[in-house]
Amino acid sequence: MKRNSTIFSNKKLVIANWKMNPGTMTEAKRMLSDIKKGLKGSRGVEVVIAPPFPFIYPLEKLASRSKIKFAAQDVFWEPKGSFTGEVSPKQVKEAGASYVIVGHSERRKMGETNQIISKKIMNASKEGLGVILCVGEDKRDPGGKYLSGLQSEIKESLSGISGGRLSTVIIAYEPRWAIGKSAAEAINADELHAMSIFIRKVLISNYGKGAGASVPIIYGGSAEPSNAKELSFDGINGFLVGHASLIPAQFLNIVSAVKS
Numbered sequence: 001m002k003r004n005s006t007i008f009s010n011k012k013l014v015i016a017n018w019k020m021n022p023g024t025m026t027e028a029k030r031m032l033s034d035i036k037k038g039l040k041g042s043r044g045v046e047v048v049i050a051p052p053f054p055f056i057y058p059l060e061k062l063a064s065r066s067k068i069k070f071a072a073q074d075v076f077w078e079p080k081g082s083f084t085g086e087v088s089p090k091q092v093k094e095a096g097a098s099y100v101i102v103g104h105s106e107r108r109k110m111g112e113t114n115q116i117i118s119k120k121i122m123n124a125s126k127e128g129l130g131v132i133l134c135v136g137e138d139k140r141d142p143g144g145k146y147l148s149g150l151q152s153e154i155k156e157s158l159s160g161i162s163g164g165r166l167s168t169v170i171i172a173y174e175p176r177w178a179i180g181k182s183a184a185e186a187i188n189a190d191e192l193h194a195m196s197i198f199i200r201k202v203l204i205s206n207y208g209k210g211a212g213a214s215v216p217i218i219y220g221g222s223a224e225p226s227n228a229k230e231l232s233f234d235g236i237n238g239f240l241v242g243h244a245s246l247i248p249a250q251f252l253n254i255v256s257a258v259k260s
């Protein structure tokens, strides 16, 4: 799929979601350095690392001569003020992030609603950040109600985003039943293909064929070296990788699988 009208390159994306790992800056630097070495000379895939907030700035400095980009794992919607513990879109941008992950299922579990997510997306997008919006069903029911749930998640989370702004958004389809498991328990290629078509239809019905057809859709939920190749087909623009991104060799294998 051509993605000329987005702010993103036409490359596939592989995003490392480190979550609240590793425990120390020393380890984080070592992981980055292993990834950097492994990527030397490799082209064709955009690699993004989403470390914990305090690691973004030092890692971005270390990575400066590589093509690796950085993402924050969350963001607040206000630009500044008395919001203890929160971080604004501008602040994550200043720290060196080009992207933010919004609406991850682990944050939704802590009470984040589509309305909150919508405000975060609007303000991060206005700041010029690429927004990785996570959506996905908890479980599947034989009647297919999970599809309407997923549709509402997409529509409500994007409610403040106009067709013009949609070019800053990436959809990360992450079925929650597949997160933190193993490749054997993840989605299979046929199911993912069907879901990518469903999500594309929702986007096109909301935004029309131009903007709706251009949004990158990536997959997350136990993406590992062993399933990355079969899940990397035309309608899927890359992966959001959790546990496998904590082992640089595994992460690099996923990047290679996406490239080939």
Ligand code: PGA
Pocket: 017, 174, 178, 179, 180, 181, 220, 221, 222, 223, 240, 241, 242, 243, 244
């Ligand atoms: P996982 O995590 O790869 O460990 O399933 C993905 C995610 O939570 O983004």
